[in-house]
Amino acid sequence: MEIKDYGLSRERGFLSHYEIDEIQLPAQFDEICKAAQNLSGLLSSGRARHWLEQLPDPSIEVWIRTAPEPQIRTAMVRYSFLTQAYAWGEEQPPERLPANLARPIVTLADRLGQAPLLPYSGYVLDNWARLDKTAPLSLDNIYMVQNFSGGDDENWFVLVHVAIEAEAGVLLDNAARLVNIANGNGGPSDAEHLLLEMHAAWERIYGHFARMPERCDPYVYFHRVRPYIHGWANNPALDGGLIYEGVEKFAGKPQAFRGQTGSQSSIVPAMDALFQVRHSDDPLKAFLDELHSYRPVEHRRFIEDIAKHSRLRSYVAESDNRDLRDAFNACLEQTTRFRTRHLEYAASYINKQAGSIAGNDPDVGTGGTPFMRYLKKHRDENRDQVI
Secondary structure, eight states, rough: OOOOOOBBBBBTTTSOOGGGOOOOHHHHHHHHHHHHHTTEEEEEEEEOOHTTSOOOOOOOOTTHOOOOOHHHOOOOOOOOHHHHHHHSSSSSSSSSHHHHHHHHHHHHHHHSSSSOOOOHIIIISEEEEEESTOOOGGGGGGGESOOOSSSSHHHHHHHHHHHHHTTTTHHHHHHHHHHHHHHTTTTTTHHHHHHHHHHHHHHHHHHTTTTHHHOOOHHHHHIIIIIOOOOOOOOOOGGTTTTTTOOGTTTTOOOOOOOOGGGGGGGHHHHHHTOOOOOOHHHHHHHHHHHHSOHHHHHHHHHHHHHHHHHHHHHHHOOOOHHHHHHHHHHHHHHHHHHHHHHHHIIIIIOOOOOOOTOOTTSSSSSSOHHHHHHHHHHHHTTTTTO
């Protein structure tokens, strides 16, 4: 295996190989881009739907046949933010998404093999750029390109995720190499070296993760950031979903898609696949299995191929190299630690908050599940599977 075959890199991991500020969309998207760039102003007007309903439908069916992937993904970022703003930008959610938004986002989503609403890839992976193009990708050199309301808390929440995703490139590259080693293309000392590199990468990831509270306040996150990223599934405020007007394949029936969530990140699933971590059946496992289809196609393929070909656990278990086993278990503990930190943030940023914003339930994740007890269960299952 080689990660370049999945559009990934050691330097950027699952992040886009381009930067969105450098992607120019055709003139037919001019009004769309203008609205997206002024989305905070439209939302502040209190009449976001009034303005969004006036946008033209650029009729992208012909363009999308030959459009380069960076343009398609950039258009998806713009349209997914406009779609979420239409759904959640006023006090009460609508029953319908108008055709001028519904048709383009469904066309884009179909081309990308994803759902027609904001995905984690559109929120984080494809929605960043460097301030100084000659300097490395780092927290002090990146910005969030597309916003909802904007502000430090919204930006910081996304940028910490971008920094984590970039750091995880080492995990992904080494995972592919470990699969190769465990299948006969290397020795125990090579595997141990890669695992130690992964352990160091995890420490850098925690360094970024620990900085979340610096500039993203839990109250502001819950009341000013989180409301826009919910989906339409298991959300009483939308009572069964959202009707996508003008989309023939949906036949006028409400569609209930899952909302953007960090659980759509492919880092932990890739590590579970590598270390062959198994989770017993529960509602969160079923939810996470469903979320797999919300990831970019190549990211899904990477996780699936790792799961299919990894025999790292048996390779380590059959070895008499104690250092190799210790390195394996230390990396497994790092994913447990990551789940623990996720649990702590879920508690402080969501579960302990209270509010009456439509669709923004502190006991339900943005993907639509009661997450707290199942996060604990998955954390514990992870820890129990050391060798």
